[in-house]
Amino acid sequence: MKRILITxxxxxxxxxxxxxxQSRGYEVIACGRNQQVLDEIARLENISTLSFDISDKQQVKQALAALPDLDMVILNAGSCEYIDDPKNFxxxxxxxVITTNLIALGYCLQSVLPxxxxxxxxxxxxxxxxxxxxARAEAYGASKAGVAYLAKTLALDLIKDEIDVSLINPGFVKTPLTDKNDFAMPMLIGADQAAQYIFKGLKKGKKEIHFPAAFTLTLKFFALLPQSVWTFVSTRMINK
Known part of the structure; x- marks a missing residue:
């Protein structure tokens, strides 16, 4: 039975x-802060739980101090807040946001990679x-750009250890986090559908898993164009 840890x-x-x-026969170590939900998850066969705050270095170190060998780790935990008034940053x-989405990854990696x-x-x-x-994504976007660079460098440095590294880049997924968004979210998908994309991508060993393709490929296309094109498009979107 393969063992996976998920934050x-x-x-x-x-x-x-x-x-x-869990439904595919893995032994799952589920990590989070909501003890009530962890207790509910733990009722499923082959799921154990660990409760800690990923942004607290000491909590991470203590909670992950006695880990068994792992076949897979998905560092999924994160947050999103927006800068509504950039002039008054x-x-x-x-x-x-940077601490939760990026610095905390370092705390977790220190414990799980060995x-x-x-x-x-x-x-x-x-x-x-x-x-x-x-727009408004100065904190969130910067943190996730850092995650992307981190994943790509780890992919190079862990080749000698025969550990494959994948970067997951979702579009809009309906979660308690995105429920707070006050703007249109094109091509929104459910969390179960997102999990299926991730499962299939990791099974194939993809270095980057992005979905839904119609949305993410559109963004990738705009990223290839001059910055002025995206500035024009995004400004029009904001002013609608």
Whole structure:
């Protein structure tokens, strides 16, 4: 039986991934902060849980101190907050998002990487928002751009350890996080559908898993064009 560790397991994509991998015969270590949801997940066969805050270095170290060998790790936990008034930049908000989405990955990697087996897999949760600059996304976009670079460098440096690294770049997925968005979310998909995309992508060993393709490929196309084109398009979208 293969063993997988998943962070951010108490809601959205993380919860859907836990349930999907459990149904496919994996032993799942579900990590999160919501103890009530962790207790519910733990009722399923072959799921154990760990409760900790990924942004607290000491909590991460203590919770992951005695991990067994792992076949796969999906570092999925994250947050999203927007900069609504860039002229009066909210440095504390910026620091919160960068810490949760990027710095905390370092805390987790320090503990989990030594336990990933040769031939194992590591997946980091990025975002299609890293392809292009979006209004109000100074903090979120910067954090996910950092995740993308981190995943790509780890993919190079872990070749000698035979650990495959994948970057996950979803489009809009309906989760408690995106439920807070006050703007249109084109091609929105459900968390269960997102989990299926991720499962299939990791099974194929894809270096980048992005979905839905119609949305993410459109962003990738705009990213190839001069910055002025995207500035024109995005400004018109904001002013609608």
């Amino acid at each position: 951010g397991a108490t809601s959205g994509i993380g919860k859907a991934l836990c349930e999907l991998y 909210d440095g504390d908000l910026f620091a919160r 336990n990933i087996k040769r031939g194992g897999q590591l997946a980091l949760m990025g975002s299609s928002a890293s392809y292009l600059p979006f």
